[in-house]
Amino acid sequence: MADNLSDQMQNMNIKDNVYVPPRSRGANRGRGGNRGGSFGGNFGNNDNRGSFFGGFNNRRGGSRGGRGGFGNRGGFGRGSWVDGKHVPGARNPKVELELFGTADDSSFQSSGINFDNYDDIPVEASGENVPEAITEFTSPPLDELLLENIQLARFTKPTPVQKYSIPIVAAGRDLMACAQTGSGKTGGFLFPVLSESFKTGPTATHDQGSYYQKKAFPTAVVMAPTRELATQIFDEAKKFCYRSWVQPCVAYGGAPIGNQMREMDRGCDLLVATPGRLSDLIDRGKISLSNVKYLVLDEADRMLDMGFEPQIRAIVEGADMTPVGERQTLMFSATFPADIQHLARDFLADYIFLSVGRVGSTSENITQRVLYVENQDKKSALLDLLSASEDGLTLIFVETKRMADQLTDFLIMQNFRATAIHGDRTQAERERALAAFKSGAATLLVATAVAARGLDIPNVTHVINYDLPGDIDDYVHRIGRTGRAGNTGIATAFFNRDNTNIVKGLYEILTEANQEVPGFLNDAMADAAFSRGGRGGRSGFSSRNNSNRDYRKQGNGNGSWGSSRQSSNRSFGGNARSSGGWGNDSASRGQSSNGGWGAPSSGASSWW
Numbered sequence: 001m002a003d004n005l006s007d008q009m010q011n012m013n014i015k016d017n018v019y020v021p022p023r024s025r026g027a028n029r030g031r032g033g034n035r036g037g038s039f040g041g042n043f044g045n046n047d048n049r050g051s052f053f054g055g056f057n058n059r060r061g062g063s064r065g066g067r068g069g070f071g072n073r074g075g076f077g078r079g080s081w082v083d084g085k086h087v088p089g090a091r092n093p094k095v096e097l098e099l100f101g102t103a104d105d106s107s108f109q110s111s112g113i114n115f116d117n118y119d120d121i122p123v124e125a126s127g128e129n130v131p132e133a134i135t136e137f138t139s140p141p142l143d144e145l146l147l148e149n150i151q152l153a154r155f156t157k158p159t160p161v162q163k164y165s166i167p168i169v170a171a172g173r174d175l176m177a178c179a180q181t182g183s184g185k186t187g188g189f190l191f192p193v194l195s196e197s198f199k200t201g202p203t204a205t206h207d208q209g210s211y212y213q214k215k216a217f218p219t220a221v222v223m224a225p226t227r228e229l230a231t232q233i234f235d236e237a238k239k240f241c242y243r244s245w246v247q248p249c250v251a252y253g254g255a256p257i258g259n260q261m262r263e264m265d266r267g268c269d270l271l272v273a274t275p276g277r278l279s280d281l282i283d284r285g286k287i288s289l290s291n292v293k294y295l296v297l298d299e300a301d302r303m304l305d306m307g308f309e310p311q312i313r314a315i316v317e318g319a320d321m322t323p324v325g326e327r328q329t330l331m332f333s334a335t336f337p338a339d340i341q342h343l344a345r346d347f348l349a350d351y352i353f354l355s356v357g358r359v360g361s362t363s364e365n366i367t368q369r370v371l372y373v374e375n376q377d378k379k380s381a382l383l384d385l386l387s388a389s390e391d392g393l394t395l396i397f398v399e400t401k402r403m404a405d406q407l408t409d410f411l412i413m414q415n416f417r418a419t420a421i422h423g424d425r426t427q428a429e430r431e432r433a434l435a436a437f438k439s440g441a442a443t444l445l446v447a448t449a450v451a452a453r454g455l456d457i458p459n460v461t462h463v464i465n466y467d468l469p470g471d472i473d474d475y476v477h478r479i480g481r482t483g484r485a486g487n488t489g490i491a492t493a494f495f496n497r498d499n500t501n502i503v504k505g506l507y508e509i510l511t512e513a514n515q516e517v518p519g520f521l522n523d524a525m526a527d528a529a530f531s532r533g534g535r536g537g538r539s540g541f542s543s544r545n546n547s548n549r550d551y552r553k554q555g556n557g558n559g560s561w562g563s564s565r566q567s568s569n570r571s572f573g574g575n576a577r578s579s580g581g582w583g584n585d586s587a588s589r590g591q592s593s594n595g596g597w598g599a600p601s602s603g604a605s606s607w608w
């Protein structure tokens with residue numbers, strides 16, 4: 001799929017990765033094109049779409065149908081904990097079909113051709129006394145019932161993050177885990193937490209609340225930054241809690257709190273929640289965190305950045321949460337900047353830092369391509385790209401909610417089946433948009449950052465960064481919506497002089513993942529070397545090196561840490577990875593033959 005799309009993109013009007021808009025095509029043909037210069041003029045003529053690329057003819061028909069129907073939880077397949085023993089519920093074929101689908105149902109993500117390649121990714125676990133990783137799903141160490149559920153989900157072998165997280169949590173340790181997008185981090189926390197919970201049962205509750213209001217005492221709390229991600233984790237939890245005593249529950253803003261509270265009354269042992277709604281439930285006396293044995297922060301770097309940190313701190317340190325050391329705290333993300341790692345210490349005790357591949361690196365299952373496109377040419381370039389796409393779903397990222405609406409309207413006018421998801425839409429609209437996209441009823445989803453993290457949508461074959469984000473970590477999460485579970489995908493970014501703050505990060509990401517570095521990016525890097533020094537932060541020209549490992553090891557000359565272990569010394573990412581720097585062999589791959597970049601006639605390349 002990715003290869004086909006790549007081939008078709010060769011036919012686009014792109015010279016040296018610079019998009020040539022329709023108005024400039026005739027003039028530039030035969031002389032290498034105008035490289036991102038000041039073309040001026042109006043937005044291109046979209047009629048060219050048909051003549052250059054044979055029109056838009058793809059778009060999968062039909063709907064795959066949702067997974068709805070199975071209520072928030074229901075009493076089906078429910079087990080219990082009686083006299084210190086786990087009593088699994090009876091099997092129920094109807095519920096199993098709802099939860100696990102069938103092997104040929106494309107609305108369930110199945111692992112792709114590159115799944116086995118995950119085994120080649122180097123894993124580093126640092127901290128004291130790191131437990132030995134498992135290599136297979138077996139019982140022991142996993143609980144028997146959990147193993148059955150994993151088999152029903154058709155997972156035949158653990159991903160690297162799962163191989164390590166299962167014994168780490170079983171050993172009672174805290175964990176900060178960093179693994180590539182789409183490499184199974186959700187299972188990485190659900191499997192060990194559920195396995196241990198199935199074995200040890202609930203903690204005795206003290207206070208049941210008042211006569212009028214029952215209070216929930218979850219054993220495990222998972223916090224996630226967006227409503228959609230919370231729902232997705234809850235859906236996964238329902239699968240792996242099947243027939244057990246653990247009743248999963250979900251709570252997020254934008255939906256009636258009364259309904260969620262009623263669901264909690266039917267059992268709330270594993271609560272998945274967004275921070276805002278969780279605070280609300282605590283304030284209303286509906287939830288007590290005093291029984292929490294497992295606290296999980298998914299997308300932990302996002303949860304601890306400036307947007308959420310005060311809320312998280314209030315929940316974890318201000319409410320009646322089991323204190324650090326008495327609970328186990330697990331943090332997961334594909335990116336973990338050093339400053340956030342530093343902050344996270346407050347929530348962890350003697351933790352193990354796990355990195356699968358280079359922290360913040362992208363999956364090699366994703367073919368990345370960066371095109372130079374001026375702002376006024378973006379719509380035209382997008383139409384060309386979409387026309388070259390044949391199958392699958394395309395996720396288009398923009399920076400603002402307004403732009404998301406505008407672009408969606410534009411695409412619908414062009415007869416594309418497009419919908420939008422962003423923070424100004426109501427929760428019902430967001431859910432409808434996501435459901436339409438997942439079912440294939442809409443093949444294009446225009447999204448703001450709200451869809452950047454965690455979402456696992458089968459058949460997303462192409463991610464387009466119509467607007468690049470300001471932070472390179474956001475880019476990593478966005479493109480990670482494709483190329484998941486060993487499947488392949490394409491990521492295309494429109495780059496121009498508004499994106500200078502991301503040049504170095506982007507350059508490093510492409511080089512690390514052995515991707516083509518366009519000439520204009522090489523040139524921009526060279527220019528950046530002269531203008532470095534005044535910029536800080538994680539994006540821009542600051543190096544990403546500060547976020548590529550356990551921050552506790554930084555400054556430790558030989559990089560060793562107690563019982564640090566290296567599971568594999570096979571490198572992925574080839575020589576680009578091993579040399580690490582820029583200006584090496586791989587850096588010069590794809591370098592433009594004519595030097596200057598983005599700068600039109602002057603040939604000067606120091607435009608910032």
Ligand SMILES: Nc1ncnc2c1ncn2[C@@H]1O[C@H](COP(=O)(O)OP(=O)(O)OP(=O)(O)O)[C@@H](O)[C@H]1O
Nearest residue numbers: 109155157158159181182183184185186454456485
């Ligand atoms: N052991 C496994 N075998 C096969 N498929 C798996 C396995 N573990 C997870 N998956 C599938 O891989 C896909 C990606 O997993 P998941 O959503 O947990 O990734 P992630 O690492 O959390 O990604 P992100 O960084 O985007 O949040 C899911 O569809 C999941 O069902």
